[in-house]
Amino acid sequence: MSEAAYHPGLEGVIAGETAISTIAGGSGLRYRGYAIEDLAREASFEEVAYLLLHGSLPTAAALQDFCQRLAAAAPLQDEIINFMRSVPRDTSIMDFLRTAASALAHFDAEADDTSGEAQVRKAERLMAQFPTVLAAQHRLQQGHEPIEPDPQKSFAANLLWMLRGEQPSPQLERCMDVSLTLYAEHEFNASTFTGRVITSTLSDLHSSIAGAIGALKGPLHGGANERVMEVLEEVGTVENAESWIRTALAEKRRIMGFGHRVYKEGDPRARFLKPLCQELSVETGHEAIEAMAEVIERIVVEEKGLPPNLDWPSARLYHYMGLDVSIYTPLFVVSRVTGWASHVIEQMDNNRLIRPRSRYVGPDPQPWVPVTARR
Ligand SMILES: CC(C)(COP(=O)(O)OP(=O)(O)OC[C@H]1O[C@@H](n2cnc3c(N)ncnc32)[C@H](O)[C@@H]1OP(=O)(O)O)[C@@H](O)C(=O)NCCC(=O)NCCS
CATH class of the missing domain: 1.10.580.10 (Citrate Synthase, domain 1)
Incomplete structure (x- = not known):
């Protein structure tokens, strides 16, 4: 190879x-x-x-x-x-x-x-x-x-x-x-x-x-949707959102619910879920969280060019549904x-054993050393 x-x-x-x-x-x-x-x-x-x-x-x-x-x-x-x-x-x-x-x-x-x-x-x-x-x-x-x-x-x-x-x-x-x-x-x-x-x-x-x-x-991977809720709890209020996210990005923190290995232009699942999430937030009295999420989303996109993935709206949706994190x-x-x-x-x-190769980056060949001679 x-x-x-x-x-x-x-x-x-x-x-x-x-x-x-x-x-x-x-x-x-x-x-x-x-x-x-x-x-x-x-x-x-x-x-x-x-x-x-x-x-x-x-x-x-x-x-x-x-x-x-x-x-x-x-x-x-x-x-x-x-x-x-x-x-x-x-x-x-x-x-x-x-x-x-x-x-x-x-x-x-x-x-x-x-x-x-x-x-x-x-x-x-x-x-x-x-x-x-x-x-x-x-x-x-x-x-x-x-x-x-x-x-x-x-x-x-x-x-x-x-x-x-x-x-x-x-x-x-x-x-x-x-x-x-x-x-x-x-x-x-x-x-x-x-x-x-x-x-x-x-x-x-x-x-x-x-x-x-x-x-x-x-x-x-999947654990991100639970961490999204931790982020929203940590941010706490819409007033705090902008300074929190700018500090977090400056500190190079990884913001859960953003970025994707494949979707660089945005996750279609997140796009689909967002309006449903907004609708439910109104009906369940969680507009403040939605507003806070909106500020965070805008700044992460602006500063890092990273759109949200599915976990970003889905964590909020589950929260508005009254489900435990x-x-x-x-x-x-x-x-x-x-x-x-x-x-x-x-x-x-249609099976074929999945067995890739690796690139070796370990030590050069070593002479054998008996246990009694090792330091
Ligand atoms: C999903 C994820 C692992 C894909 O990442 P990836 O393709 O391997 O991209 P990388 O980790 O190489 O990141 C590329 C750059 O974007 C940054 N980045 C990626 N996701 C980020 C995030 N969520 N918050 C802040 N910065 C992020 C990286 O720090 C890196 O920046 P740098 O080039 O300045 O070092 C990554 O976006 C991530 O960790 N997201 C948060 C977890 C998450 O929501 N997972 C659910 C996925 S559906």
Whole structure:
């Protein structure tokens, strides 16, 4: 391999082929050919998940069957709930989801079946189970009992129901649904690539998903949406926003929710979510946070030329929805498991072991020194 082929962070490197999504021209995002704006506006998250996992939009009958399968798979085994009760109460939900991805494999009769049909069935089950795990763990942490999934509700409404035990308003249901759609898939990002690397060794789906969750957790990836809320809390008021952000930039602080490896002209998902966020801020009395965010956004764009990414509006959206910061990144998992699983299936269908090379920068050849002669 020539030196010229080395790109730190694999920036700009085409590391594989996919038919699942594309960041068209570095500015738009399409899932299997459909613009995310159309999907977020018109489709339910269930339709989007079906599109990703099965390759095409469902017919009405196929969608109904899909929703029934999800509802049937959503309740958790008692062993998993008991296990949740046994972990330290302050275990982060993100860490527990990673553990759950692994633990759920022990109760899945097809765990080691890597045929295409079994992979899809397992992916559907995981997609159905993660919201129940997230909500149950959150409630246990708050000192409440878990709430059973409601098979009559949509995916988004059921998630909100299990978190709070109240029927969500149509508006909150829609906000959750849209955010799940926008987070569902994003070609060769770090967590998806992690999942594909694991699959490329012919390992099983649950292992790939557990690895992907570990990669998503980091603050440069999925963990950013929780850090965005910390920033907004630190800034505190609209009056403080300008001086805070100018100081932070002068100190070369990394502002969570800004910048992207691929979208240099702006993240289309953030653009789509911003008006929804503004609308909800008015209805929930959070205009002051919106105004503060606007000042920060304007100055980061002006000074650094860095547009916001999806995490910038989505953290605010979740806050206005009354959701606890500790579940922001776990919500990303609940959505992205659909994208990850689609990539696992695609990788397995046309596999080649992913095994790049490295450029050696270590010591020159050394003579062997016996332990007794070492200083
Ligand atoms: C996402 C991210 C890792 C992509 O970064 P990247 O393509 O590797 O870009 P780099 O880290 O090389 O940054 C390039 C320049 O922009 C700056 N920069 C990038 N993101 C920045 C941010 N969020 N705040 C401040 N400066 C930032 C870097 O400091 C660097 O400046 P320099 O050239 O003066 O040193 C980066 O933008 C980031 O850390 N964002 C914050 C975390 C985040 O929101 N993640 C969610 C992504 S969806």
